[in-house]
Amino acid sequence: MQNEYHVKRILKTALPILTFASLLGIASGLVLDTYGDFLLISPGILMLVPVMIGMGGNLGSILGARITSALHLGIVELRLTDPLLRNNVLATIIVGVISFFAVGVFGQLFCILFGFESPGLVNMILISSVSGFLLTLIIVFTTILLAFMSYGYGFDPDDTTIPMVTSICDVFGILALFGVMMVVL
Amino acid sequence: MPEGDQYLKKYAGVSSIVKQTLPLLVICVILGLFAGVVLGGMKASLEALPGLLVLVPAILDTRGNIFGAFGSRLGSALHQGLILPELKRDDNLMHSIAAALGEGVIISIVLAVIAHYVILALGRDSIGIIPLTAISLIAGVVSGIVLTGLIVLLAFAGYKKGIDPDNITGPIATTAGDVLAMVALFMAAEIVLGVI
Structure with a gap:
């Protein structure tokens, strides 16, 4: 059997997109660092950072994988009345709303279990749900746009959509979390 | 288009x-x-x-990107029969693993260097390029090795039991990646704090 995978070839494809993703990652780190003092006062919210980033990435990659499969099958079109697009958008929003509500509930539980200072159950749920909802809308919009654009320009959307969406989610996830936190607290 | 109809229905x-x-x-x-x-x-x-917080989202994110792609390659290779779900020396498997670990090392260094200069350019505090690179590299390599082993073992075990590795390697890479990267980052920060 011939050797299909070669270190050099994989590195050549992956490194440019990983470097781009790193730049976006640093950008979200800068947002995090800007609100650092605020965060260190509220460890309960600091605790939500990895899970907000992670959930944003999960939702984006699931939607991305589904849209790219549909593009490859040729059964989806970029218009508001497309049934597959509509179902995917609706399902992502439903899953997003429930998951980010769960982030608030479990977040509060973890604060109690591990003795972190928390802004209270209602505020935790409010902050995670509202920022999660905003993030979900951003994810839906950017994922669909990137998948269709990649496909339109002749790139395999599987290679481009997921790494770009997860990185973009990081920046907006942290921005949404702090934006909403500042309004609520 | 029969596949399309089937996909839409299912x-x-x-x-x-x-x-x-x-x-x-x-x-x-x-x-x-x-x-x-x-x-x-x-x-x-x-x-x-100071400066460490800037690295946190980037390190968590690259875990997902590098090892998510590694898992996805492993899934495709298992489906195509290019890699067999057995733990023995195999060129395709070795090259895939080497690429993932190599990406981890290069990106850990790139991240720390970019972060350091961006922090300085914005007039904020950084602990310095050497400690920052050391933390990023230790955290990246330690979490990368554990994550590679975990993904290979779970993808092989799942595949043998009839579970599509594509369904499990993505969430494993992002979620286990986050937990492992945070633990490794914590360790690396403690080590560097002990040295300086």
């Missing part, structure tokens, strides 16, 4: 998408919070090591 319904994704995502929420607990517990290190 996978495109709102309730089927919700049912297949929600349980896994709720598990991811709980595991992700453990990563948060580690971050919350790092308050003291974060205060002692």
